[in-house]
Amino acid sequence: MDNVRIDKWLWAARFFKTRNLAIDAIDSGKVKVNGDRVKPARLVKLGEKLHIDNGSDEWDILVVGLSDQRQGAPIARTLYEESEESIARRVKESERRKLFHEPAADIKGRPTKRDRREHERFNHGE
Known part of the structure; x- marks a missing residue:
């Protein structure tokens, strides 16, 4: 497979x-290739x-494999290598959460x- x-x-x-x-993420600029927005x-x-922001996490990765078929997570993990600073940042953010x-x-x-009644009771002290 040459291109995906x-x-x-x-x-x-x-x-x-x-x-x-x-x-949607690509169109909104949350995915960048070599620092540039793409289509x-x-x-x-x-x-x-690639720099990827999916809303909950951010990754800085290097593409090491190509695939256009979704497979199991262990196989998908072989398609990229995550940078050390990206791993450290995600761990730090996870601890903060x-x-x-x-x-x-x-x-x-x-x-x-x-839920609404509990919210009103809490806010109005009934």
Whole structure:
């Protein structure tokens, strides 16, 4: 395999759950190749440096393998090498999240009537 679109490669390397999420990230500038913004149809080459921000984590990686098929995580991990400073940054951010829990992280979707009543009771001291 000589060339793969960057959106397919990001999906195959398991940085994004769907190709549409990968395309949205590329279009919004959260994926950079050698420091430059790219388009989803750009071809990835071996040895290129990518900066990927998927919303929860950021990676600085080097492309060492090409694939356009999504496979298991151990196989996907062989497609790239992560830099040492990127690993250290992600570990530090993970520790920060453990120590300082974001209150809004538990809120998912629209609150129920029970949630609303508890919120009102808490805020109004009833």
